[in-house]
Amino acid sequence: MRIEADRDRCEGLGMCEAMAPDFFEVGDDGRVVVHEEHPDEEHRQDLTAAVDACPVLALKLRD
Known part of the structure; x- marks a missing residue:
């Protein structure tokens, strides 16, 4: 599994960090x-x- 992050799309709202702070x-x-x-x-x-x-929708999980 691989995490993909589109930093250009990201607005820094922090939902990912709140849900999985060890990873984001x-x-x-x-x-x-x-x-x-x-x-x-x-x-x-x-x-x-x-x-x-x-x-x-700045994040994706790929297998």
């Missing part, structure tokens, strides 16, 4: 920072919730 952070530039691009499968549920919570 709103950086100093107001855009998402992905801490672990290839997370373990055991985190899929939390990451799916975080991706689905993004109101501007």
